[in-house]
Amino acid sequence: MTALLxxxxxxxxxxxxxILNGLDLIVNKGEIHAIMGxxxxxxxxxxxxxxxxxxxxxxxxxVSFNGEDLLAMDPDERAAKGLFLAFQYPLEIPGVATxxxxxxxxxxxxxxxxxxxxxxxxxxxxVRELAKQxxxxxxxxxxxxxxxxxGGEKKRNETLQMALLEPKLCVLDETDSGLDIDALRxxxxxxxxxxxxxxxxxxxxxxxxxxxxxxxxxxxxxxxxRIVKTGGxxxxxxxxxxxxxxxxxxxx
Amino acid sequence: MNAEIxxxxxxxxxxxxxLFAASCAxxxxxxxxxxxxxxxxxRFVAQGLPHSRVEAWRYTDLxxxxxxxxxxxxxxxxxxxEAAGIATAAFANLGFRRLLIVNGAFVPELSDLADLEPGVSxxxxxxxxxxxxxxxxxxxxxxxxxxxxxxxxxxxxIIAIDPGVVVTRPIHLAFxxxxxxxxxxxxxxxxxxxxxxxxxxxxxxxxxxxxDYQVNxxxxxxxxxxxxxxxxxxxxxxxxxxxxxxxxxxxxxxxVYSEFGLxxxxxxxxxxxxxxxxxxxxxxxxxxxSLLAGRQHADITLTVDHVAAGSQSREVFKAVVDDEARAxxxxxxxxxxxxxxxxxxMMARALLLSDEAVANCKPELEIFADDVQCGHGTTTxxxxxxxxxxxxxxxxxxxxxxxxxxxxxxxxxIDAIARDDLREALSGRMxxxxxxxx
Numbered sequence: 001m002t003a004l005l006x007x008x009x010x011x012x013x014x015x016x017x018x019i020l021n022g023l024d025l026i027v028n029k030g031e032i033h034a035i036m037g038x039x040x041x042x043x044x045x046x047x048x049x050x051x052x053x054x055x056x057x058x059x060x061x062x063v064s065f066n067g068e069d070l071l072a073m074d075p076d077e078r079a080a081k082g083l084f085l086a087f088q089y090p091l092e093i094p095g096v097a098t099x100x101x102x103x104x105x106x107x108x109x110x111x112x113x114x115x116x117x118x119x120x121x122x123x124x125x126x127v128r129e130l131a132k133q134x135x136x137x138x139x140x141x142x143x144x145x146x147x148x149x150x151g152g153e154k155k156r157n158e159t160l161q162m163a164l165l166e167p168k169l170c171v172l173d174e175t176d177s178g179l180d181i182d183a184l185r186x187x188x189x190x191x192x193x194x195x196x197x198x199x200x201x202x203x204x205x206x207x208x209x210x211x212x213x214x215x216x217x218x219x220x221x222x223x224x225x226r227i228v229k230t231g232g233x234x235x236x237x238x239x240x241x242x243x244x245x246x247x248x249x250x251x252x
Numbered sequence: 253m254n255a256e257i258x259x260x261x262x263x264x265x266x267x268x269x270x271l272f273a274a275s276c277a278x279x280x281x282x283x284x285x286x287x288x289x290x291x292x293x294x295r296f297v298a299q300g301l302p303h304s305r306v307e308a309w310r311y312t313d314l315x316x317x318x319x320x321x322x323x324x325x326x327x328x329x330x331x332x333x334e335a336a337g338i339a340t341a342a343f344a345n346l347g348f349r350r351l352l353i354v355n356g357a358f359v360p361e362l363s364d365l366a367d368l369e370p371g372v373s374x375x376x377x378x379x380x381x382x383x384x385x386x387x388x389x390x391x392x393x394x395x396x397x398x399x400x401x402x403x404x405x406x407x408x409x410i411i412a413i414d415p416g417v418v419v420t421r422p423i424h425l426a427f428x429x430x431x432x433x434x435x436x437x438x439x440x441x442x443x444x445x446x447x448x449x450x451x452x453x454x455x456x457x458x459x460x461x462x463x464d465y466q467v468n469x470x471x472x473x474x475x476x477x478x479x480x481x482x483x484x485x486x487x488x489x490x491x492x493x494x495x496x497x498x499x500x501x502x503x504x505x506x507x508v509y510s511e512f513g514l515x516x517x518x519x520x521x522x523x524x525x526x527x528x529x530x531x532x533x534x535x536x537x538x539x540x541x542s543l544l545a546g547r548q549h550a551d552i553t554l555t556v557d558h559v560a561a562g563s564q565s566r567e568v569f570k571a572v573v574d575d576e577a578r579a580x581x582x583x584x585x586x587x588x589x590x591x592x593x594x595x596x597x598m599m600a601r602a603l604l605l606s607d608e609a610v611a612n613c614k615p616e617l618e619i620f621a622d623d624v625q626c627g628h629g630t631t632t633x634x635x636x637x638x639x640x641x642x643x644x645x646x647x648x649x650x651x652x653x654x655x656x657x658x659x660x661x662x663x664x665x666i667d668a669i670a671r672d673d674l675r676e677a678l679s680g681r682m683x684x685x686x687x688x689x690x
Contacts, residue, residue, distance in 0.1 A: 051645050054637065079647035091642045095660025101646070104656065109647035144660075161646065 002067045004029045004200040005050075005169055011060035011225075012049050019045040021225030022061065027169065032201040034211055034236060037222035038244040043204045044088060046222070047173040051085040052078050066168065079105075080112035082168030084161075086175055090154040093145040098157070101145045102127055102164060109165060130163045134190050152183030159190040170194065170201045176210040188213030208240040223247040259315070265300055267321025271436075272403055275324055280406060282384030289390075292402035299396050308395070311580040311612045312551040317520045318494060322466050324404065325435035328354040336428040337362050342456045342486070346673050348424040355429055356437030356467075357407045369421070371414035371449075377440050378407040390440060393470065397496050397524065401470040405440035408469075411453075415446030415476060422452035422482075422671070427469065429459030429490070436466040443473040443481070447504065450480035452671065457487050457495060458517070464492040470500070477504035477531055482670055483511050486681065489518035491546070496522045505531025505560065512669050513552065514678055515542040516685050521550040527557065527565075534563040539665035541570045543685045544577035544609075551580035556598075558591040567598040570665050572658055573609035574689065584616040585626060592621050598628040603635065603661050605654075655686040 005027040012020040019042045027033050037043050049056050050063065052075035063070040070078060093101070107117040118126075131138055134156045146154050155175060162170055172191065176184055191201070191214050203214055211219075211233065219235040220227045221244070228247050229235065261269075272293050276286065301318060302309035328336065336354040344350070351363040351374065358376040365374060380389035389410065390402050409425055429437065443453060453473075459465055467489065475481045481501075489495045495518040503509045515521050527536055542550045556565050571579030581600045602611030615628035635657050643653035662682055669675040 053641050053645075074650070075641060075644035076647050076649045076653075079645055085645055087642070087645075091639055093639055093642070093657070093660060095663040096656055101643075101656075104652070105643075105646035105648055108649060108652060112647065112649075165647070 001028070003027065003064075004066060006064045007061070008063075009061035010049070010058070010063060012045060012056050012058050014045070014056050018059070019225055020049065023222075023226055025220065025227060027200045027202060029200055030197045031218065032195065032203060032214065032216045034203045034205065034216035034219045035222050036205060036208075036219060036236060036239055038248055039206070041222045042225040043206075043222055044173055047085050047171050047204055050171055051075055051083060076108065077112070079165070079167075080109045084165055084167035084170050086155075086158040086162055086170065086172045088174040088177060090146050090158050092147045092149075094147050096145050097142055098145045099124065099127060099141045102141075102161065105161070106164060126164060127160070130160050133193070134160050134163075135186055136160060151178035152180065155179055155183065155187050156190070159187050163190060163194060168199055170199070172201065172203045174205055175203070176205055176207060184210070184213060208236045211236045221247050259300065259303075262301060262315050262318075264315075264318040264321050268400070269297065271321050271324065275404070279404065280378050280381040282382075284384045284386045285381055285390065288386045289403050292399045295394070295399040296396055296403060302396050308553065308582070310582070310614070311578070312520070312522050312549065317549065318466075322434050322436040324406070325355040325431055325437045327357045328359065328430070332430045333359055333362055335430040342426060342458065343424055343454065343677055346677060348422040348454065350424045350426055351409055353407070353409065353425060353427045353439060355431050355435065356439050358409050369417065369419055371417035372419060373412045375410050376407055377405065377410055377442070380410055381405070388442065391472070393472070393498065393500055395498070395524070397468060397522070398470055398498050398500070401438050401440060401468050401498065404436070404438035404468070405470070406438055408439040408441035410442045412444045413446055413449045413451055416448045417446065418450040418480075419452075422454055422674070424454045424456070427455065427457045427467070429463070429465050429467065429493070431459075431463060431465055434463045434465045437468070439467075439469045441469075441471045443471065445473070445475050445479045445481055447476035448478045449476060452482040452484070452674075454674070455483075455485040457485075457489055457497075459490040459493055461490040462492060463490055464494070464519070465490070466494040468496045470498040472500045473502070475501060475503045475507045475509055478506045479504065480508045481510070483509070484669070484674060484678075485513045485523070486678070487513070487515040487518055487521055487523060487550075488681070489521070491517065491519060493518045494520045497524070499523075499525045501526070502528045502530050503534050503536060506533045507531065507535070509534070509536045510668070510670065511536070511538040512665070512678070513540040514681060515544070515550045515552070516681065518550065519548060521548070522553065523551070524553040526555050529556065529558050529563040529565065530560065532560045532562050534560070536563075536565040537668065538565070538567040539668040540568070540581075541572075541662050541665045541682070542579045543572045543662070543682065544579055545574040545689070546577060547575070548577040549580070550578075551582070553580070553582040555584045555586065556596065558585070558587045558594040558596060561591055562593045563591065564595040565597070568665050568668070569600040569613075570662055571602040571611055572605065572662060573602060573611055574605040576606070576608040578610040578612070580612045582614045582616075583628070584618065585628070587617075587619040587621050587624050587626065589620040592623045594621060594624040594626065596624070596626045600630040601661070602632040603658065604632060605635065651690050655689070658686060659683075
């Protein structure tokens, strides 16, 4: 069986600084992988490299997504193939209504996949249902994307996008940052509803707390741009108790 | 030594002098009009075509940009009229009262003059000129572009709205150039709105792409006390055209004037607006958008003169500049000594889509009163790569992501248009321009 995501020896740098240093990772369908690690380990870089953010130079290794060369694709192509990055800091786009953005994104992906585009009322209906599940005020959908949204609202909006676009692989970059406990629960419930046998997830987090709500199958420790330890969900608890110090010295 | 050095006359200046000498006697009007024309042309000769050392024309050097003088357009024949009627589809389905001006001449038989609202009068400028009535037809305007316009103006439309008459059906002045041989068109129009009256006036200017025709058009408007004018001007001339437009507005007390300008076409465009907020409590809102590509040059020059107390003005200018195009915005707010409690704000923003694109923004404040709120700002930048990546990461292709961000950038000024039908039509124009980029 082809893995959903297969990363082999991935090396990447930005502005001449090497951040990823021979990273290996395999994610199969139906699995949730947590990636934990200290600040500066390369967690966010991994999410950006996977989603194709400009500015990162790939200096080694390969990434295959459902058997296809992910690194050869533009960011929009990766999204259409089913990769979704939930941003740590979702951006504000003044002048673009949230609903317009959602419709444009959904139909752009469908078009690229050769599927029929959905009418505005159809999109609205779907979005309304999802907004209700995520306790998002429908009025917010008329407002410019993320403009004036609280931290929690932005993360709920990311989760809504993810649910609407139905990706094959979700990459959640520090989804818990800036969330209070109520917002965290709403977002986590939203993510858990997306758990499915044909969908994989990578949950990137600094703290174990998020993993109480989104329970992973596998936990990896990322340090100095490589996976240095892999274990079950109990590894997260262990890290919470001991901290990352031992892995940092190991890597150094 | 203090001798003034007169620059050598350019081919265009010599051509204009020859043209005036040859055509002055045959231009419409009697002795009064001819005197006014000669006076205006002398003012032009004294200054010559403006160049970059003339502050008001700093970024639009007509000595360099105008190569030659074109012959004056002849009045349109049947073929030209027919072509114009077909050519201009702009806003045709919105039910506006369309008045057609073809190659600089008002064509009543192709204009919608039926069922004129009581209190509204519309006539051709040429009628006023033929009646030798200089006042109210050729008055006003000292600047060089208006002087040239006065010297050569052959036709246009004169509209008057009686006090208290609120015209609900917009009036659309459709200026269409069909000239196969490049020609010069000088039009002069006038709009007088009585106290408490109101109207929406739309101007569109369009013409063929391959012809380097020249347009000099002027509109003088007097907005009475408590009156309302919504003026929309769409400059979408052909790709080789020169377009110089002057709007002179005198706006009365408690009147509301709102201006929207969109520039998408023309090789060289100069839209100058001189607004005088003449009474107390006047409100003026000016929104401008220039969408430029290729080697287009579009200059919006605006002066807002706050004369009396308690008036308010807002000016927002947005330019999207691609390829090697250049957008110019010069805005000057003057607050006279007596104009206390003036509230005036001006903002110019340019979005540069290529490394060779240029934006020149020059906002100015000149304040002689001591109890006012005035401000101005200007920004120039490229599309935000972070925002673009965010959109692309959701599956939106690069060009579409850019279009969405450009739309968002221009949206602020388009949203200021009061009428839904006009706003949608102008949004459509913007989308057409964006499609042209793909």
